[in-house]
Amino acid sequence: MTPTCYAQRLLNPFRGVMNIIEHEGAEAVTTDGLHWDIYVRDTTLVEDLADGHKVQTSDIRYGSWSEKQGLKRGAIYPSDDFKLLEHRGAILYEYLLGHHTNVPFAFSDHYELWLLDEQALPLALLNSASDALQMDLDCHIEWRAGRECTRDFRSGAAAPPNSMQPAMPAGNRLSQLINSRAGESPAAQWFRRDKSGCATGLAGINLPARLVSRRLPDSAFADFFVSMPQADTAGQRLVEDFLAWQAPCLLLLQTLDHATRAQLEKQATARALAVQKHCRLYPSVVDTEAIKAARVEALLRANEPAHDDSDETMATYYIELNVTRTN
Numbered sequence: 282m283t284p285t286c287y288a289q290r291l292l293n294p295f296r297g298v299m300n301i302i303e304h305e306g307a308e309a310v311t312t313d314g315l316h317w318d319i320y321v322r323d324t325t326l327v328e329d330l331a332d333g334h335k336v337q338t339s340d341i342r343y344g345s346w347s348e349k350q351g352l353k354r355g356a357i358y359p360s361d362d363f364k365l366l367e368h369r370g371a372i373l374y375e376y377l378l379g380h381h382t383n384v385p386f387a388f389s390d391h392y393e394l395w396l397l398d399e400q401a402l403p404l405a406l407l408n409s410a411s412d413a414l415q416m417d418l419d420c421h422i423e424w425r426a427g428r429e430c431t432r433d434f435r436s437g438a439a440a441p442p443n444s445m446q447p448a449m450p451a452g453n454r455l456s457q458l459i460n461s462r463a464g465e466s467p468a469a470q471w472f473r474r475d476k477s478g479c480a481t482g483l484a485g486i487n488l489p490a491r492l493v494s495r496r497l498p499d500s501a502f503a504d505f506f507v508s509m510p511q512a513d514t515a516g517q518r519l520v521e522d523f524l525a526w527q528a529p530c531l532l533l534l535q536t537l538d539h540a541t542r543a544q545l546e547k548q549a550t551a552r553a554l555a556v557q558k559h560c561r562l563y564p565s566v567v568d569t570e571a572i573k574a575a576r577v578e579a580l581l582r583a584n585e586p587a588h589d590d591s592d593e594t595m596a597t598y599y600i601e602l603n604v605t606r607t608n
Contacts (some may be wrong), residue, residue, distance in 0.1 A: 282304070282305070283304075284302050284303060284304035284373065284376050284380075284385065285302070285303045285304065286300075286301070286302050286303075286380065286386045287300075287303075287386050287387060287388070287411065288300045288301065288337060288384075288385055288386040288387065288388050288389065288390075289299055289301070289387035289389060289390040289409060289410075289411060290311070290390055290409050291387065292349070292389070292406055292407065292408055292409055292506075293406075293407050293408060293423070293424060293425050293427075293430070294425060294426055294427045294430065294506075294527075295406065295428060295505075295527065295530055295531075296429070297312050297530055297533065298312065298388075298533045298559075298560060298562055299312050300301075300312075300314070300384045300385055300386050300562065301386070302377060302380065303506075304369070304371060304373050304376065304519060305323060305369055305372075306321050306323065306366075306369050306371055306373065307319065307320065307321045307322075307324050307343070307369040307373040307375055307461055308321075308340075308373070309377045311384065311561070313558055313559070313561060314384045314385075314467060314561030314562045315347050315349075315544040316345065316346075316347045316349070317345065317377060317381065318342070318344075318345050319342070319343040319344050319345070319346065319348045319355075319373060319374060320340040320341065320342055320371060320562070321340070321341050321343045321344060321366045321369050321370045321373075322340050322341060322366075322471060323362045323365065326491055330456060339357070339603040341366060341556055342345070342355030342356070343355055343366070343370035343373075343374070343509075344374070345371070346374070346377065350382070352374065352427075371486075383559075384561070384562055385535070385562045385563075386537070388535060390410055390411050390587060391408050391409075391411070391473060391474045392409060392410040392411070392412070392415070392416055392471055392472070392473055392474075392483075393406055393471065393474060393480075393502075393503075393596075394406070394407045394408040394409070394410075394415060394416070394417070394420075394422075394469055394470070394471050395407065395410070395469060395470060395472060395474050396422055396423075396459075396460075396461065396463050396468075396469050397465060397467070397468045397469060397485075397488075398462050398463060398464070399463070400465040400505070401468070401469075401489070401492060401500055401555070402497075402508075403423040403472070403497070403501055403502050403503070403508065404424075404459065404462055404463060404508050405459050405503075405506065405507045406503075406506035406507075407420075407422060407469060410471075410483035413483075414486065414523060415472075416471045416483065418484060418486055420486070420487075420488075421427075421531065422463075422467050422469040422486050423467070423470070424456060424460055424463075424507075425454035425456060425462055426453070426455050426456045426523075427452070430452035430455070430523070430526070431449075431450050431452035431453060432450075432452070433525060434450075434451045434452045434455070434522075434526050434527075434587055435451055436451040436454075436518070436519050436523070437457075437500075437518075437520075437522075438451075438515045438516070438518035438519040438520035438522060439451035439519060439538055440454075444608075445455060451519070451522070451523075452499070454519065455519055455523055457518070457569065458510070458513075458516050458519060458520075459507060462510065467487065468485060468486060468487040468488050468489075468553065469486045469487070469488070470483070470484075470485035470486075470488050470574070471483040471484055471485060472484055472497070472502075472506050473594065474477050474502075477499060477545055478498075478499025478502065479496065479497065479499050479606055480496070480497045480499075480501075480502065481494065481495075482495040482496070482497065483517050505524050505531055505545075507520055507523070507524070509521075513516065525548040525551075526545070526548075527547040527558045528548035528549035528551075529549040529552050529555035529558070529559050530555070531545050531558060532545050532546065532549055532559065532560075533562055533563060534563075534564075535564045535602045539567060542565065542566075542567050543567040543568060546568050546571055546572060547568075548573065549572075549575065550571050550572075550574065550575045553575040553576070553579040553582065554565070554582060554585075555580035556572060556575040556576060556579065556580045557575070557576050557579035557580070560572060560575075560576060567584070
């Protein structure tokens, strides 16, 4: 069988894309298009389960690879399944060598968990999944701006109107604004999006039963995963500033029209380091000179102290400790 290649979004907040090559219990994943982590797991442990539920088995690190540094093996400890895991890792590694330049892959996470506003309409995207069996119904449904946003995002709209108190960090203010729109008893719902963007409502958290199976048009969902407050000028500005700050990540989306991509590229150049981090996974570029200039700036700033944002880039079951990477 040929390995499966797909991409999924890193969410709450949207902060990047993970591209994945998967084959028979082995996976190679990248969030920058350069560095790949290869994992293997023994799926035979759950083959005989009859209830049809998907079970997450423990991932074992086969190694990490980049074209520049080659393969750095991880430790696979001798066991009854040692040869099987080695075989699976070797097959995926060989495939990776021939297909790593094919990124970005197409998104497969068509199941989406949205925080709902007080009218039970999609407010902010919390999670996504590629399979209905991956839909999590036991999770917090609070939208988070994220640590990087809390640290670096700035907006003149962060101060509450008519307040004598100092403005709180813009990221905190944004989180407060969005979650307040969910009301005192927040609810969230999973939707299955079709190719047109329309959606069928599925199960949810704190969700009234009448909302299951409802159909919503594509226009009910915010293009950039956070809906705009309609009657709050300061709130609109805060969300607009946040989306401009997110431009380096939003350029990862694969359905942007030419004008929208061009506008996001202009905004993205203000965050050169973020452009450099994500640009290899951009599906297209309108203004190549602007993106090139941002990357040159990022290279000149490469020696700046790095922030530890490991929890902002990859799902927890992929995080490896004490791994140092260079371009």
